[in-house]
Amino acid sequence: MQELEKKEFERLLPYLYKRKERCPTFVFAVLERFIPGFVFADDLNSPKTIFVGTDSGLYFVGGPISNVAFNKHFLKFCSSKLKEGRRFTLFSGSGGWDGLISDCFRLELKQSSRYSFTFHPEEYGVKEVQLQEPFTVSRLDEATIRSSHEFNLEYYERFWGSAGHFLDKGFGYSVIDGETALAGECTSIFRGKVYAEIDIYVDAEYRGMGVAKKAAQAFIDHCLKNEMIPCWDCNVENLASRKLADRLGFREPSSYSIFVKNQ
Structure with a gap:
């Protein structure tokens, strides 16, 4: 899991705009530098799995869950943040991530469902x-x-x-x-x-x-x-x-x- 410098954020945009599943708006807000935040990816040149966070305690993880090294760092990061006592709201990018997060933080986190609508x-x-x-x-x-x-x-x-x-x-x-x-x-x-x-x-x-x-x-x-x-x-x-x-x-x-x- 590699952290991107702010000047590298735009590298992820073509990948995100092509995704079948739309990311939360705050992900684009961070990547397009409207609000402060951080970005991690499995690969800087050809990213497939990403982890994005805001200063307000909102996080998103998406992409394939097959990268064991990425998952290890992601779970360690979440565990550390949970101990800080601040707001922690994690948006999951797929059912696969739902399962991984639930298995690892069954006692610490509560899962709920939301709808994202498409504007016509x-x-x-x-x-x-x-x-x-x-x-x-x-x-x-x-x-x-x-x-x-x-x-x-x-x-x-x-x-x-x-x-x-x-x-x-x-x-x-x-x-x-x-x-x-x-x-x-x-x-x-x-x-x-x-x-x-x-x-x-x-x-x-x-x-x-x-x-x-x-x-x-x-x-x-x-x-x-x-x-x-x-x-x-x-x-x-x-x-x-x-x-x-x-x-x-x-x-x-x-x-x-x-x-x-x-x-």
Whole structure:
């Protein structure tokens, strides 16, 4: 398992973009230098198996599981990280990795399933949500972040390093009730040059009013205008998220596993 220097990250991109199974968006965010992180590969010149991590404690492993030396170093790395007491969320690239991770960390990690959807722009031609006045849609700015309970300064420090870096490289939209009341938000938890992953939150008082869909439409419109692909992932049991995804043109859910620390 060899660690790549930052200037070598782009070597992996052709391989990842050709993969049948799409990687998590944060992998592209790291490789395309939108957020800090590290990258390991089995071979620098012809990579097949990779391990990518972010500073926020998100990790992805994918590719063939047949490289014994790579697996040994990968498992040792995970064991060391688990002892640090910080966040640890591991995204698995296949059923083979599911089995290997489960066998080695059965007591330390809990497995759960998520869906990754494929966006179909031809299915997106949905009727725009018309909210009653005084609702307005605005691009996220520093004032909105400071007033948010969910996507606040701490959120952007965790996933982007700082709110300032997010405002420079990321994007998102808010639905405001009146002058200042924040009804809902849709933000890019991660983005690369091609993919942008949606994270969405609506205040309990405004749920069921179309706020989530309105915010998501603004996000998707931004992606289409800038030739990006919006990404929608959610927990398998999150029926509300799955239904909203379907109404917005996200189809063909593909399941994958994540592993988080047992509490």
